[in-house]
Amino acid sequence: MGRIVLENVTKKFGDLEVIPPLNLTIEDGEFVVFVGPSGCGKSTLLRLIAGLEEVTSGRILIDGEDVTNIPPSKRGLAMVFQTYALYPHMSVRKNIAFPLRMAGMNEAEQNTRIEAAATALNLTDYLDRKPGQLSGGQRQRVAIGRAIVRDPTAFLFDEPLSNLDAALRVGMRLEISEMHKKLKTTMIYVTHDQVEAMTMADKIVVLQSGRVEQVGSPLDLYREPRNAFVAGFIGSPKMNFIDGEKAGTLGAHTIGVRPEHVQICPKGEGDVWQGKVGVAEHLGSDTFIHVHGIDGCDPMTVRAGGEVKINHGDTVYLSAQMDQIHKFDSEGHRVS
Amino acid sequence: MAIVAETNRFSKTSRTVLAWLVGLLFFFPIFWMILTSFKTDAVAVKPEFLFSFTPTLDNYINMTENYDYWRFAANSVITSVFATIFTLVVGIPSAYAMAFNPSRRTKDVLMWMLSTKMLPAAAVLYPMTFLTKNFLGIFDTHFLLILVLSLINLPIVVWMLFTYFKEIPREIIEAGKMDGVSTWGEVREILIPLAWGGIASTALLCFIFCWNEAYWTVRLTTTEAATLSKLIEGNRAPEGLFFGRLSAVSAAAVGPIIVLGWFCQKQLVQGLTFGAVK
Ligand SMILES: Nc1ncnc2c1ncn2[C@@H]1O[C@H](COP(=O)(O)OP(=O)(O)O)[C@@H](O)[C@H]1O
Numbered sequence: 001m002g003r004i005v006l007e008n009v010t011k012k013f014g015d016l017e018v019i020p021p022l023n024l025t026i027e028d029g030e031f032v033v034f035v036g037p038s039g040c041g042k043s044t045l046l047r048l049i050a051g052l053e054e055v056t057s058g059r060i061l062i063d064g065e066d067v068t069n070i071p072p073s074k075r076g077l078a079m080v081f082q083t084y085a086l087y088p089h090m091s092v093r094k095n096i097a098f099p100l101r102m103a104g105m106n107e108a109e110q111n112t113r114i115e116a117a118a119t120a121l122n123l124t125d126y127l128d129r130k131p132g133q134l135s136g137g138q139r140q141r142v143a144i145g146r147a148i149v150r151d152p153t154a155f156l157f158d159e160p161l162s163n164l165d166a167a168l169r170v171g172m173r174l175e176i177s178e179m180h181k182k183l184k185t186t187m188i189y190v191t192h193d194q195v196e197a198m199t200m201a202d203k204i205v206v207l208q209s210g211r212v213e214q215v216g217s218p219l220d221l222y223r224e225p226r227n228a229f230v231a232g233f234i235g236s237p238k239m240n241f242i243d244g245e246k247a248g249t250l251g252a253h254t255i256g257v258r259p260e261h262v263q264i265c266p267k268g269e270g271d272v273w274q275g276k277v278g279v280a281e282h283l284g285s286d287t288f289i290h291v292h293g294i295d296g297c298d299p300m301t302v303r304a305g306g307e308v309k310i311n312h313g314d315t316v317y318l319s320a321q322m323d324q325i326h327k328f329d330s331e332g333h334r335v336s
Numbered sequence: 337m338a339i340v341a342e343t344n345r346f347s348k349t350s351r352t353v354l355a356w357l358v359g360l361l362f363f364f365p366i367f368w369m370i371l372t373s374f375k376t377d378a379v380a381v382k383p384e385f386l387f388s389f390t391p392t393l394d395n396y397i398n399m400t401e402n403y404d405y406w407r408f409a410a411n412s413v414i415t416s417v418f419a420t421i422f423t424l425v426v427g428i429p430s431a432y433a434m435a436f437n438p439s440r441r442t443k444d445v446l447m448w449m450l451s452t453k454m455l456p457a458a459a460v461l462y463p464m465t466f467l468t469k470n471f472l473g474i475f476d477t478h479f480l481l482i483l484v485l486s487l488i489n490l491p492i493v494v495w496m497l498f499t500y501f502k503e504i505p506r507e508i509i510e511a512g513k514m515d516g517v518s519t520w521g522e523v524r525e526i527l528i529p530l531a532w533g534g535i536a537s538t539a540l541l542c543f544i545f546c547w548n549e550a551y552w553t554v555r556l557t558t559t560e561a562a563t564l565s566k567l568i569e570g571n572r573a574p575e576g577l578f579f580g581r582l583s584a585v586s587a588a589a590v591g592p593i594i595v596l597g598w599f600c601q602k603q604l605v606q607g608l609t610f611g612a613v614k
């Protein structure tokens with residue numbers, strides 16, 4: 001079991017309120033991602049759940065039990081840190097065994113669990129090495145190993161992949177997702193990378209300045225962002241926002257349209273905008289075209305499938321899928 | 337290129353020469369003292385016999401046979417060792433708490449501790465002597481010396497340990513907390529192994545400070561707990577009559593600490609530079 005409930009949780013550092021009153025429920029077995037820009041309070045929130053920071057007010061419940069004043073070691077949670085936080089003076093085996101030894105488990109049982117974790121994480125050959133002799137990816141596996149052997153109620157990850165290179169990051173992302181499918185244990189995962197959030201999460205919690213902007217499945221957030229902040233944060237490349245006259249005619253202060261919902265079309269065939277091509281990014285599978293000179297939105301990004309023959313300075317005509325246009329009022333709230 | 341290399345070589349040589357000169361300047365008094373310790377008191381005061389004399393071990397024999405050198409040495413060892421242990425036992429938890437669970441006042445506490453070092457010792461000489469002698473009855477005991485030496489060194493020891501502990505990433509301690517380690521376990525399993533070098537340097541320095549302390553060890557003892565500092569003091573004659581004897585006593589007092597320092601040079605440098613030299 002691992003149902004975590006936050007009730008009116010707040011956190012202040014001195015006079016700085018990092019988390020204003022916040023309510024959130026994380027269901028048992030869910031993969032929840034906290035996503036938001038750097039400094040928005042994601043780590044603080046995770047650390048409050050872990051017990052590494054004390055709440056200023058409010059309650060935290062794990063499986064119905066109030067753990068607000070219970071120390072981290074008694075909450076039954078395991079954490080994986082961005083910096084790995086392995087014990088540098090212990091071998092990999094000792095690192096993984098540490099929580100078991102602290103729990104007073106007998107040695108035979110310890111070894112069974114270590115072997116199982118090492119096999120699952122491809123660490124069997126490295127058990128006798130020190131963390132200093134491992135690559136970043138291997139260190140992160142050890143950190144994950146140290147977390148899974150304990151069989152925790154929930155896993156907490158704080159940007160665990162940020163220190164890895166891009167290729168490794170994609171691989172580890174998949175591994176963590178697979179681990180979740182297999183273990184079915186609650187996981188809370190903090191990241192500033194919306195791609196990680198979209199690809200891994202059952203449920204995404206978008207945070208800004210400690211406030212929950214929206215909670216929902218990745219596709220809910222993609223399809224119906226509650227406000228302009230979420231709309232701009234989720235999706236890559238970023239949604240195009242258009243102010244001014246065009247938005248006004250649709251009864252909104254600002255309208256938003258994702259690059260994949262804008263097309264290049266021949267002149268006079270439903271074109272809404274006209275502009276000049278700036279940079280075109282050719283990825284092979286897609287082409288991202290940045291179009292300049294459009295009223296209220298400069299540049300507008302267009303995602304064209306496959307390879308597109310286009311040059312800097314070309315004039316293009318753009319149309320949008322009108323049913324995919326998001327409307328926002330002057331405060332950035334969604335209007336429907 | 338050539339010119340640059342030239343200058344470098346020149347400055348390197350001159351730096352070496354300068355370093356040796358400064359080194360010799362500092363070492364000369366000790367060298368002179370060691371030489372003097374092998375002279376008779378009569379020869380010792382005559383400058384013309386600086387290098388030309390017949391070495392004698394009389395001073396050392398006299399010192400061990402008539403002046404109870406070994407008892408003073410034993411007292412020095414006992415007080416320094418126990419004071420160091422006591423200081424660490426108090427200092428490690430204090431520095432740990434300040435490094436990993438700082439409160440708003442932690443910086444002030446650290447400054448305050450250091451400021452206690454600014455009180456002139458002479459200012460409390462009378463109360464210290466009076467209270468310990470007439471009131472507490474602990475004058476001239478090992479207990480008193482250990483207590484005083486510990487308290488004198490505690491501020492610097494806490495500062496040093498604090499600096500070393502600060503270098504340990506906070507996440508490692510937090511990982512320990514998540515892994516279910518108790519506070520004592522945290523200190524024993526994580527903190528001490530990770531800060532071992534720093535703790536050793538601190539202990540060594542503390543031991544040296546205790547060994548060398550002279551103000552209180554001389555004034556708070558008579559015979560029972562008297563240390564080597566007291567032995568030197570006791571052999572000091574203002575007229576300079578017993579230079580040979582005094583030198584032998586002094587050499588025998590600083591000898592152990594110089595040998596210790598020599599063997600632990602690396603640790604000491606690390607300790608004095610707060611780990612800046614790795
Ligand atoms: N121990 C602390 N003392 C004071 N301010 C802190 C502390 N920890 C975090 N903060 C502040 O809280 C805010 C949120 O930090 P954090 O939760 O680390 O953000 P994120 O993980 O989303 O990047 C930041 O403005 C940060 O400066």
Ligand SMILES: [Mg+2]
Pocket residue numbers: 042043044159
């Ligand atoms: Mg963070």
